[in-house]
Amino acid sequence: MRRQNAVSRRHRAPRTRPASSARTERLRTGSRERCGGKVNRPYVQRGKPVVGVFQRCQSDCSPAGCRRGHTWTFMVELSDLSGQRRQVKKGGFVTGKDAAGARADVIRKHREGLLPQDAGITVAVWLRQWLVSQEEVRGLRDGTIVDYRRHIESYWIPKIGNVKLVDLRPQHVTNALRSIKQEREEQINKAKELKARYEAEAARADEERKRAGRKRPVKPKRVRVPRRFGPATALRAHATLRAALNAAMRAEKLSRNVAALADRPRETRRKVKPWKPEQLGAWLDAIAGERLYPLYHLGAFAGLRRGELCGVSWDDVDLDAGHIIVAWQITGISYRKAKVAEKQGQAVSYRVRPKTSDGEDRTVDLDAVTILVLRAWRRQQAKERLALGRAYRNRENLVFTRADGTPLDPDQVYKTFKRLARRHGLPDVALHHLRHGSASLQIEGGVDIAVISKRLGHSKISLTSDTYGHLIGTVGKSAAEAAAAVVPRRKTG
Numbered sequence: 001m002r003r004q005n006a007v008s009r010r011h012r013a014p015r016t017r018p019a020s021s022a023r024t025e026r027l028r029t030g031s032r033e034r035c036g037g038k039v040n041r042p043y044v045q046r047g048k049p050v051v052g053v054f055q056r057c058q059s060d061c062s063p064a065g066c067r068r069g070h071t072w073t074f075m076v077e078l079s080d081l082s083g084q085r086r087q088v089k090k091g092g093f094v095t096g097k098d099a100a101g102a103r104a105d106v107i108r109k110h111r112e113g114l115l116p117q118d119a120g121i122t123v124a125v126w127l128r129q130w131l132v133s134q135e136e137v138r139g140l141r142d143g144t145i146v147d148y149r150r151h152i153e154s155y156w157i158p159k160i161g162n163v164k165l166v167d168l169r170p171q172h173v174t175n176a177l178r179s180i181k182q183e184r185e186e187q188i189n190k191a192k193e194l195k196a197r198y199e200a201e202a203a204r205a206d207e208e209r210k211r212a213g214r215k216r217p218v219k220p221k222r223v224r225v226p227r228r229f230g231p232a233t234a235l236r237a238h239a240t241l242r243a244a245l246n247a248a249m250r251a252e253k254l255s256r257n258v259a260a261l262a263d264r265p266r267e268t269r270r271k272v273k274p275w276k277p278e279q280l281g282a283w284l285d286a287i288a289g290e291r292l293y294p295l296y297h298l299g300a301f302a303g304l305r306r307g308e309l310c311g312v313s314w315d316d317v318d319l320d321a322g323h324i325i326v327a328w329q330i331t332g333i334s335y336r337k338a339k340v341a342e343k344q345g346q347a348v349s350y351r352v353r354p355k356t357s358d359g360e361d362r363t364v365d366l367d368a369v370t371i372l373v374l375r376a377w378r379r380q381q382a383k384e385r386l387a388l389g390r391a392y393r394n395r396e397n398l399v400f401t402r403a404d405g406t407p408l409d410p411d412q413v414y415k416t417f418k419r420l421a422r423r424h425g426l427p428d429v430a431l432h433h434l435r436h437g438s439a440s441l442q443i444e445g446g447v448d449i450a451v452i453s454k455r456l457g458h459s460k461i462s463l464t465s466d467t468y469g470h471l472i473g474t475v476g477k478s479a480a481e482a483a484a485a486v487v488p489r490r491k492t493g
Contacts, residue, residue: 043072043096052076053100056091072096074103078110109255121253123168124161127152130244141352142333151240155180165253173241173262177234184229195223231265238264274437277444279426286424292416294377295400295408296434302364303438303456306431307331310408311351312399319375323365326457329354332410350407351396354457362457374399439464 041057042049052075061070073091088106093099131152135145159176160168202220209218227233242259249257275283280300287293295309304312307329316325328351338350366374377399384403385392394405401407417431435456442452453464 043100045096045100050096050100052103053096055096072099074099074106076103076106078107121165122161123163123165124157126165126248126253127156127161127241127244130247133247142337143331146333147236148240151237152244155237156241165248168245168254168258170258170261170263173238173259174264177238177262177264180237181229181234184226187226188228191223191225195220195225198223231268232270234265235267238262272433272436272440273427273429274433274440275426275429277441280437283421283424283426287420290416290420291403292400292413294373295413296417296420297373298370299431299434300437301367301370301441303435303442304364305329305354305435305457306410306413308354310335310398310400310410310413314378314397314399317374317399319366319371319378322368322371323363326354326362326364328352330407330410335407335409335411338407349396362454364455 038056038058039061040054041061043053043055044050053072054075055070055072057070071091072093072095073089074093075087075089077085077087079085090102091099093102131145131148134140134148140148156176159179160172163172198220202218205218209216238259242257245254245257245259248254274280284293284297284300287296298304299306299309302324304324304326308326310330311328312324312326313328316327318324330350331352334352335350338348341348381401385394385405388404392405394401396407398405398407414431417434418428421428439452439456442455443449449464450461453461456464458464
C-alpha cells in the first residue's frame, strides 16, 4: 500500500500558484527580469547625483521618482593610517538630503579622529578588555580591581553588555541603574520574607522541644539579606563605567562618554556618628585586658585605618620622638593572597602600600598615653618572642601580630571589634568608626581641619570638612569668640 501511494504521488500533477497580474504580464512578454528586483537610485542634487547616497527601489518603480516611500541610505569607504579600508553604511533616512548630511558628518568625524574604529564591539567585550589593561598595564591595586570586576560582572554586563559600544546611549545607563535598584529591592524583600518564615518555623519547633522536655533551642536557617543598592553604591558603579568609557574615547572607539550624560543619584555623604568620648573611654577601660586592646587604642587616638593598623612595623615607630610613619597596610585581599602563596611554598609579603598616595609615608604624632600603651605592648611581644624562640615568625617586624608572630587577619580584627562592642552594650558601628572618633576628638580639641586632614591621610581638605563638618559643634562658637578677640575695641559698659 505504501509503495502504491509513493507511485501515485510520483505521477501526480505539480501544484501551481496563481500568478499575479504583474508576474503574468512579465511571463507573457518574455521578460527575464526577476520579480522584486532592486535598483540603487542615486540622490540627485542640483542636477548632479550625490556619490554614496541612494534609494533602494523596486525595479518597476518609475524612473521619474519613487513614490512608494522607500528610505534613503548612505555608504562611504574610509581608510586608517595603516591603509586598511572599511565601509560605513547606514539606512533608514526619510530624505536623500538627510542621508547626504549624515554621510558628510561621518567623513568629518573620520578626518578629525572622532569616528569609532570598531563598530562591532559590544559593551561586554570592551569592559573586560579594559579591566585587563587596568590590572596588567596600569597595575592598579588589588582592591580597586576587585571593585571594578564586581561592578562590571554584577551590574553592567547583565544590563547593557549585549549593546554595541557605538550604540550605547545615556538612557541605557539610566535605565540600567534604575533596573538594578528595583531588582535589589525585590531580592531584599524576598530574603526578609524567607528569613521571617524560617524564624517562625524555628519558634514552632522550639515550642515542641520544650513540651518534650528538651532545652537546646532550635536555630533558624540562615538567610543572607542582600545589601541595598543605595546612592553610594550606584555612584561607585557609575564611576567604573565612566572610567571605562573614557578609555574607549582615548582608544577612538567612542566619540563621547554617554555615562557622563546619564542621570545618576545625587551625591550625598552620610553623616558619621562616632561614639561619644565617655562611651569610648568606658569601652577602652573594659577591654584593657584583651590582646587587641593596643591596636584598638591606637586606632581610636591616631586615626589609622584597619589595614594600616595591621601593617604598621616597629621599624616605622619612634616612641622616643612620639610618632608613627604610616608606610604599609595589610588588606583583606593582600592577606588572603599571601596565605595562598605561603601554602604553595612562596615567601611573599602580606603588606601593600596604603590606600592613597596622600596616606603613604605620612607622619602621625602620638599622645603620651598611647606611647605608654605601645611600650607595654612591645614588652609583652618581646616575652612572646623569647618564649617561642625559632618558632616565632614575625619576619616583617609587625607591631600587632598573633602570639606566634604571624600577621593578623584584618577581617578577624573587624569581627573581634564587633564582638567586643556588642558585649559591652555599645552602639553597633564599624571598626572604621574609631577613625571617625579620632577625627571628632581632634575637632572638639580645636585642632585645625587642615592638620586633621593631614593626620588622616585624606587626599583633599574638602573631603575632611564634608565628612566631619557637622561635628564642629561648639568649636564654631569658640572660633567666633577667638576671632572677635583679635580686634581691639573700646571698652563699653
